[in-house]
Amino acid sequence: MRWTSFIAARALVIAVCAPCLAACATGPGPVEPCPSTTVAASAGTDASESTKAPIDISVVERVGDKWEVTYRFAKPVMGIGFERGQHRFRYEHWNIAADDGATPVEWTEVEGREAIVASAPMHALTIRLVTDTSEKPSDYLVHAAFADGSRLFYTGHFAARPLVCKGTAPCEAKQVALADTLAPGDIEWHFATEAGRGIQILDRREPAKLDWSPTSGEHGDGTYVYFGNIESIQTPFGQMVVDPGLPKWMRESANTNIPKLLAWFAEATQTELTFKPVLFVSAPPDEEPGRYSKGGSLPGLIQLAAWGRGWKAETPETREAWVRFVAHELFHLWNGEMFDRRDNRADAWMSEGSSDYFSFAAARALGVIDDERQHRLLVQAANQCLLSVGSTPLAQARGRGNPEYSCGAMLWAFVDGIAREKKLDAGDVIGGVFARAASSDRRYGTSDVISELRRIGGEAKSIDTIERIVNQGLVSAADEVVRAQLAKAGIASERVAPSQASLDGARFSSLVGRELAVCDCDGRISFTGSDRGLDFDDVPECTLLKGVRVTALGKYALPADGANAFDALVTRDDKVPLELKVEGRRDPLRLSCRSAYRRLPFTKLLK
Numbered sequence: 001m002r003w004t005s006f007i008a009a010r011a012l013v014i015a016v017c018a019p020c021l022a023a024c025a026t027g028p029g030p031v032e033p034c035p036s037t038t039v040a041a042s043a044g045t046d047a048s049e050s051t052k053a054p055i056d057i058s059v060v061e062r063v064g065d066k067w068e069v070t071y072r073f074a075k076p077v078m079g080i081g082f083e084r085g086q087h088r089f090r091y092e093h094w095n096i097a098a099d100d101g102a103t104p105v106e107w108t109e110v111e112g113r114e115a116i117v118a119s120a121p122m123h124a125l126t127i128r129l130v131t132d133t134s135e136k137p138s139d140y141l142v143h144a145a146f147a148d149g150s151r152l153f154y155t156g157h158f159a160a161r162p163l164v165c166k167g168t169a170p171c172e173a174k175q176v177a178l179a180d181t182l183a184p185g186d187i188e189w190h191f192a193t194e195a196g197r198g199i200q201i202l203d204r205r206e207p208a209k210l211d212w213s214p215t216s217g218e219h220g221d222g223t224y225v226y227f228g229n230i231e232s233i234q235t236p237f238g239q240m241v242v243d244p245g246l247p248k249w250m251r252e253s254a255n256t257n258i259p260k261l262l263a264w265f266a267e268a269t270q271t272e273l274t275f276k277p278v279l280f281v282s283a284p285p286d287e288e289p290g291r292y293s294k295g296g297s298l299p300g301l302i303q304l305a306a307w308g309r310g311w312k313a314e315t316p317e318t319r320e321a322w323v324r325f326v327a328h329e330l331f332h333l334w335n336g337e338m339f340d341r342r343d344n345r346a347d348a349w350m351s352e353g354s355s356d357y358f359s360f361a362a363a364r365a366l367g368v369i370d371d372e373r374q375h376r377l378l379v380q381a382a383n384q385c386l387l388s389v390g391s392t393p394l395a396q397a398r399g400r401g402n403p404e405y406s407c408g409a410m411l412w413a414f415v416d417g418i419a420r421e422k423k424l425d426a427g428d429v430i431g432g433v434f435a436r437a438a439s440s441d442r443r444y445g446t447s448d449v450i451s452e453l454r455r456i457g458g459e460a461k462s463i464d465t466i467e468r469i470v471n472q473g474l475v476s477a478a479d480e481v482v483r484a485q486l487a488k489a490g491i492a493s494e495r496v497a498p499s500q501a502s503l504d505g506a507r508f509s510s511l512v513g514r515e516l517a518v519c520d521c522d523g524r525i526s527f528t529g530s531d532r533g534l535d536f537d538d539v540p541e542c543t544l545l546k547g548v549r550v551t552a553l554g555k556y557a558l559p560a561d562g563a564n565a566f567d568a569l570v571t572r573d574d575k576v577p578l579e580l581k582v583e584g585r586r587d588p589l590r591l592s593c594r595s596a597y598r599r600l601p602f603t604k605l606l607k
């Protein structure tokens with residue numbers, strides 16, 4: 001397919017203006033003036049030429065951080081539904097227009113996904129947006145910004161499948177359904193930017209325009225496309241595009257430690273990477289206090305971003321944080337790219353937990369932290385796990401406190417303890433899991449770790465403990481179980497009151513609030529903590545804690561005495577109702593937990 005012709009480019013400039021007008025009428029997002037700059041000549045497409053792929057997507061980067069994404073459909077469609085849907089961010093920020101504004105389109109939701117539906121079958125759809133670097137929790141960014149103006153563009157958020165009419169076309173918005181997901185070969189991507197600016201996909205960089213026809217992977221996974229001119233550094237292990245705005249010490253640390261980390265992971269797991277990854281490291285200009293980072297891995301690449309004033313100075317703390325962050329993401333090349341979890345949710349502890357566990361171990365191996373610090377990190381993870389997962393099976397727990405990370409790291413320490421008795425370590429076990437995955441469908445799950453531990457002859461009781469925590473949850477006296485398992489991995493700790501435990505930034509008052517809500521409310525946890533107490537929202541799921549401000553638990557004021565209140569809460573007698581002081585009431589509220597309530601499975605935490 002040809003992409004450069006004068007007529008085509010001119011046609012596109014005209015086409016750009018029509019969507020602006022249409023967007024005023026249909027798009028809920030801000031309306032922008034039509035761009036006056038002409039697009040790169042390569043951006044146009046000859047409308048008379050039929051596309052061979054079902055969907056042809058052109059992405060044009062314009063001056064001023066503006067983007068125009070045009071879908072051309074080989075056969076007209078009633079709309080599209082986006083593959084990645086957990087965040088509903090598109091409809092507010094993306095302007096849409098179909099067929100140069102001739103076909104009205106609107107935002108909708110189809111089968112739980114953000115979707116765009118047309119009033120009649122459309123041939124082309126144009127989306128206009130500005131660079132969006134806002135956080136998308138547990139998902140990839142739309143764009144990552146570099147200090148020099150380079151940008152990463154994530155194709156996954158634009159991956160979509162056609163909408164089809166359930167009956168005969170055309171049909172109303174209510175009557176559309178998602179078509180089957182597309183295969184990678186069903187889409188052709190065409191990227192363009194201004195002359196003199198590079199575009200890179202994986203290890204391929206070209207000036208001003210680049211065409212891409214993915215041949216493998218899932219359509220919705222996507223990739224990050226780099227727009228900019230930072231030199232791509234070739235190394236024996238792969239390529240790095242490193243933001244010149246990254247503090248010098250972080251650049252140097254990346255240059256020195258990334259090859260070491262990759263070599264250490266390969267050796268520890270006895271598993272060589274079968275590809276050479278590309279690393280994009282960005283440092284968006286940001287003077288916010290504190291330290292922020294965001295990373296992600298995708299087939300063949302790692303994206304790392306670090307921003308905030310807290311990174312500026314090299315201290316033992318920032319040095320450790322940086323290496324652990326980089327190491328965590330690099331280990332995803334093994335546990336997320338070369339191999340992948342079988343069940344996204346139930347096996348998350350294996351990928352996030354192993355990335356955390358092996359990032360601690362690698363930081364230790366590289367001399368960035370010592371044994372003592374490595375052990376403290378694992379004790380902290382164990383405490384975090386006990387607090388966040390409660391008695392919910394880890395395979396089902398999600399959300400608050402991200403138990404897949406903390407419990408996952410803790411369980412890999414348990415794995416290490418079991419392996420040690422056989423003169424092996426956690427690296428040997430995950431290496432065995434990877435080897436098994438390599439000889440089958442490249443996927444792994446909880447049962448593979450359990451099988452590997454049994455294969456090496458690990459102690460049955462400890463293996464059962466891991467299986468139980470994943471599939472059934474922690475039971476009473478979990479603190480002692482966890483302490484004993486950590487000890488087998490050479491990690492000494494003692495059981496202490498929660499307020500004395502090794503915890504990172506625990507806010508005991510809010511832990512108290514959460515437990516009170518779990519006790520009284522069925523499912524929904526809804527309260528706000530302030531310096532005056534805990535404000536429970538008036539929601540129907542709760543019995544007593546409805547629209548009240550709790551200012552004390554027993555004799556402990558909240559939030560001031562939150563630590564003692566939490567200690568008292570985890571050691572209380574179940575048969576005695578909790579006494580809560582509520583603002584505006586003379587008598588205390590006496591709260592008995594609902595019958596389905598299961599108390600926290602510990603009375604102490606670890607130090």
Ligand SMILES: [Zn+2]
Nearest residue numbers: 328332352355
């Ligand atoms: Zn991760």
